[in-house]
Amino acid sequence: MDHQIPRQAPPLTGRAPVPVAVGLPVYNGEPYLASSLKSLLAQTGVDFELHIADNCSTDGTEELCRELARRDKRVVYHRRPRNVGVTANHNMLVNEVNSPYFTWAASDDAYAPDRLHKLYEALRYRYDAVLSFTSATQIDSSGKVIGGWDDVCNTDHIDPVLRLRDLIAKEHENYHCYGLFRREVLRKTQLLPPVKNNDRILVAELALHGPFVEVRERLLLHRLHERRLTQCTSQREWYRTQRTDGRKIVLPNVEEAGWYVRAVKRSPLSATDRGRAMLALYPWFRANAVPMARNVVKAAVDGARIAVAGKPRL
Known part of the structure; x- marks a missing residue:
């Protein structure tokens, strides 16, 4: 399967929040994370940001997400200082974004x-x-x-x-x-x-x-x-x-x-x-x-x- 994630510039500029924020909580997201991110960043027809909340992963999740955030300005990477548990990791994302519309995405x-x-x-x-x-x-x-x-x-x-x-x-x-x-x-x-x-x-x-x-x-x-x-x-x-x-x-x-x-x-x-x-x-x-x-x-x-x-x- 091709896991190459498209390089795209953010379609919206300025300080106003984008309409949609996608929150992706993850812990050790391999082997499905790359294909999940690829499908999310290929979304068309709406301006959005992708906020990844990494709950102290120990596999290749951090490296993949940091590289992606460097390449695509729509991606915001949050690395938790400690494992806060799956529930808190989901909930914290809701208050870490500014968009009027929000959705959780699963890493698989x-x-x-x-x-x-x-x-x-x-x-x-x-x-x-x-x-x-x-x-x-x-x-x-x-x-x-x-x-x-x-x-x-x-x-x-x-x-x-x-x-x-x-x-x-x-x-x-x-x-x-x-x-x-x-x-x-x-x-x-x-x-x-x-x-x-x-x-x-x-x-x-x-x-x-x-x-x-x-x-x-x-x-x-x-x-x-x-x-x-x-x-x-x-x-x-x-x-x-x-x-x-x-x-x-x-x-x-x-x-x-x-x-x-x-x-x-x-x-x-x-x-x-x-x-x-x-x-x-x-x-x-x-x-x-x-x-x-x-x-x-x-x-x-x-x-x-x-x-x-x-x-x-x-």
Whole structure:
């Protein structure tokens, strides 16, 4: 595969922020990073900057990105002074850019050349909408097409509670998180919480702020492979490797429930609609009742062990 990244001068000059900022968080992005960057920098029809947030990679990621930033003024390279965890690395990017529109890109995915343009055009004049998204083609580690994704939720419905209910109750892949956001609305949310299913929580919260705009074209190439963090990491392992608060006792499902509840409480809905939104969370609570109960039991056992281990010997 040809990984040569095109040399292009920035199309926009002056001090005004470009309309779109693409945030690409990465940690040890090889072997897919070069092709991902190539597809992003080949985007046409919209002015954008690409902000790469390197979370202390130990492979060839830093060298590739620094060289790219030297060659292409649209590229801004951020090297974290320490590994801040995957969630914080994503969230920090939102406040490190100035553009009114923002999107996260994955270091193992790719875009059709007009994807960013079509996302921008779909959202810019829909003043009530908070994000735009496209359908997706699923590819494997070698780039072979293995499936596709189209939205099955009523994310453009006028009723925010119905939008939330669909996102909570319907079985679907959450590719809305790869859409283009109005950054001013994104900053009003909790951003990505420090739990494994944080992208679903964020998208559910955004649905309470406004409708989504769909571009039903498969312009995102989403790579499914065995090295994906969400694929190879359990909920508890996520806490152990990705969280930085040092907690010894964790309740993953219980904490996830709390973030959903806070999303509703923080929403711009009326008191009546907040009540309806709380009821709309019921399918999630029903599906997670047993895991939450197990969380509590395990936390009690772990707490007892820690307490016993901490007692001084007589």
